[in-house]
Amino acid sequence: MTFISNRLEYFDSSDFRDAVKKRQELTDPIDLSIGIPEELTAEHIKAAGIKAIQEDKTVYTPANGIPELRKVIADKLCHENKLTCDPEQVTIVPGLTTGQLLVYLAILDPGDEVIVLDPYYPPYPHLASMIGAHVVYVSTLPNFQPDIPAIEASITIRTKVIVINSPNNPTGAVYPEVTLRKIAQLAKQHNILIISDEIYEHFVYEGQHFSIGSIYPNTITMNGFSKEFAMTGWRVGYISGPTEIIDAINELQQYSVMSSSSIAQHAAIAALTHRPHMTEKYKQKRDLLKQQLEHMGYDVHGMQGAFYAFIKVPADLSDVDFVNCATDHNLILVAGRAFSRLNGFVRISYGADLETLKKGLDALKGLTKEVTNTTTSSRRP
Ligand code: PLP
Numbered sequence: 001m002t003f004i005s006n007r008l009e010y011f012d013s014s015d016f017r018d019a020v021k022k023r024q025e026l027t028d029p030i031d032l033s034i035g036i037p038e039e040l041t042a043e044h045i046k047a048a049g050i051k052a053i054q055e056d057k058t059v060y061t062p063a064n065g066i067p068e069l070r071k072v073i074a075d076k077l078c079h080e081n082k083l084t085c086d087p088e089q090v091t092i093v094p095g096l097t098t099g100q101l102l103v104y105l106a107i108l109d110p111g112d113e114v115i116v117l118d119p120y121y122p123p124y125p126h127l128a129s130m131i132g133a134h135v136v137y138v139s140t141l142p143n144f145q146p147d148i149p150a151i152e153a154s155i156t157i158r159t160k161v162i163v164i165n166s167p168n169n170p171t172g173a174v175y176p177e178v179t180l181r182k183i184a185q186l187a188k189q190h191n192i193l194i195i196s197d198e199i200y201e202h203f204v205y206e207g208q209h210f211s212i213g214s215i216y217p218n219t220i221t222m223n224g225f226s227k228e229f230a231m232t233g234w235r236v237g238y239i240s241g242p243t244e245i246i247d248a249i250n251e252l253q254q255y256s257v258m259s260s261s262s263i264a265q266h267a268a269i270a271a272l273t274h275r276p277h278m279t280e281k282y283k284q285k286r287d288l289l290k291q292q293l294e295h296m297g298y299d300v301h302g303m304q305g306a307f308y309a310f311i312k313v314p315a316d317l318s319d320v321d322f323v324n325c326a327t328d329h330n331l332i333l334v335a336g337r338a339f340s341r342l343n344g345f346v347r348i349s350y351g352a353d354l355e356t357l358k359k360g361l362d363a364l365k366g367l368t369k370e371v372t373n374t375t376t377s378s379r380r381p
Contacts, residue, residue: 010129013122015338018323022332031352032360033332035169037307038353039230039278041267048270049234052263061262063253064246065092065238069265072272073238081198082214083221089240091249092268094260096199096224096237101127102256103195103220103239106248108133112160117146119170119310119340121197124163134158137341144171144302144310148182155186161193162186164212167200167305170339170347172286174304177210184216193245194219199237202228202275205283206304213241220245225264229271234264282307285350285357292361296368309348310336314372319346325371331363 019033052058064070070087077085093099100123108114110132116124118137125135136154140146151162162183166175187194194212196219201209213219224237239249253259289309293300298311313322319335323346326333336345348364350357 007130011126013338015323015335016122019332019334022327026327026330026332028330030331030356030360030363032348032350032357033334035227035308035349035351036232037227037230037278037351039276041230041234042271042274042276044274045229045231045267045271049263049267052266057262057266059262061092061259061265063091063257063259064250065090065260066262066265066269069269070238072269073240076272077211077213077221077240081201081211081221083211083240084217085240089243089246091239091246091253092260092265093224093237093239093249093253094235094257094264095226096197096222097123098235098257099222099224099237099239100124100195100197102249102252103222103245104128104131104133105252106245107193107220108160111158113156113158115151115154115159115162117151117162117164118342119144119168119336119345120163121165121169122338124165133160139342140171140173141342142301144168144173146175146179146183148179148186151183152186155190155192159190159192161195163195163197165197165199167203167209168302168308169200169306170308170334170336171302171310172304172306172308173302174204174207174209176207180210180212181215184212184219187216187218192218195222196220197222199224199227200306202279203282203307204305205279205286209305218242225268225271228276229268231264231267231271234261234267236260236264236268282350285354288354289348289350289357289361292365296365297372298368307349307351309350310339310345311348313344313346314368317344317371319344322346322367322371326363326367329363329367331360331367 070090073090074085074087077083112133114128213221220241225231323335334347
C-alpha cells in the first residue's frame with residue numbers, strides 16, 4: 001500500500017536528479033548539464049531586491065502581481081513582441097514551470113489533447129499528463145523544425161492546445177516566422193489555443209525571434225527572468241494572453257500561489273528597465289561548440305538559438321550509456337530521453353563559461369573516440 005497518488009506515475013525526473021547527483025559526487029566536474037546562464041544576477045537587479053526588503057515591500061502582492069511590473073511587461077510585449085497587450089492581460093507567476101501548470105489547469109479538462117513537439121522541455125508533457133490530458137507527440141526530426149503536415153495530421157476534435165518553444169530547449173532550433181504563421185493558420189482553422197514559451201527570445205544567433213501571439217490572439221505567451229537576466233533562483237516569470245484565460249489563472253493563483261515573491265517582482269522591474277547584451281558572447285560559444293561537434297563527426301541540427309545542442313550519440317550506444325561514459329571523463333550531460341521519445345540523443349548545455357565549455361569539448365573528443373573505437377572493434381569478426 002502506498003500513500004502516493006497515481007498522478008506521480010506520469011513523472012520521471014530521474015535524469016535530472018542523476019545529473020545533480022553526479023555534480024555532488026565528482027571532484028571538479030565539467031558540467032554541461034544545466035540550463036543556467038553563466039552570468040550572475042546583475043548588481044542593479046540585486047540592489048532593487050535589497051531595496052524592496054529595506055523598504056518593507058515584503059508582504060503578499062496581488063495574486064496577478066504588482067501593477068508597476070505588469071505595466072512594464074505589457075509595454076515590453078507591445079513594443080518588442082508586437083502583441084496587443086493591456087496590463088490586465090499579464091499575470092506574474094513564480095517561474096514559467098509553475099506558470100505552465102497554471103495554464104494547463106486553466107484550460108485543460110481530462111481527455112483534452114495537447115500537441116507537444118518532440119524534443120520538448122520536459123514539463124510540457126509531464127504536467128499535461130498529470131492532470132489527465134492526453135499528450136500527442138509530433139516529431140521534429142530530422143532538423144528539429146515543426147513538420148506542418150504532421151501537426152495537421154495529429155489534430156483531432158479533442159485538440160485544445162499546441163505547445164511551442166522557440167528558441168528551443170533542448171535543440172536550440174529557432175522557428176522562422178513563415179513556419180509560425182503556418183502553425184497560427186492551423187490553430188485558427190481548428191480553433192485551437194497556442195502556448196508559446198519564449199524564455200530564450202534573446203538568445204538568437206541565426207534568424208530572428210518572432211512572437212506568434214502578434215498574429216494569433218488565442219496565444220498564451222510565456223516568458224520570464226531566469227535566462228536573460230540570470231535570475232533562475234528568484235522565481236519570477238509572466239504569462240499574457242486572452243483576458244478570459246488570464247482571469248482564470250489569477251483565480252487559480254489566489255488559492256495556490258497567493259502571490260509571487262514581492263522581492264523578486266521589484267527586482268524584475270529593475271531588470272526590464274536595463275537589459276543585458278549577451279548575444280555575442282553566447283554566439284561565440286555556439287560557434288565553437290557547433291564547429292567542434294561537426295569536426296568530431298556529429299550530425300548537428302538546430303542550434304540557431306538558446307544554449308543547447310541535442311546530438312545523436314555515436315554508434316548504437318544508448319543515451320544513458322553515453323552519459324555514463326561521459327561521467328568517466330568527468331563530464332556531466334543529460335540523457336536525451338528526459339526531453340524526447342527518440343532514442344540515443346544527449347543534451348549539451350553551453351550556458352557554462354567558455355573555459356568550462358572548452359574543457360568539456362576536450363572530454364567529449366576523448367569520449368567520442370573511445371566509444372567509436374570500442375563499437376568498431378567489437379563489430380570486427
Ligand atoms: N521554459 C523553458 C523552455 C526552459 O528551458 C526553462 C528552464 O530551463 C523554463 C521554461 C523554466 O523557466 P523558469 O525558471 O521561469 O521556471
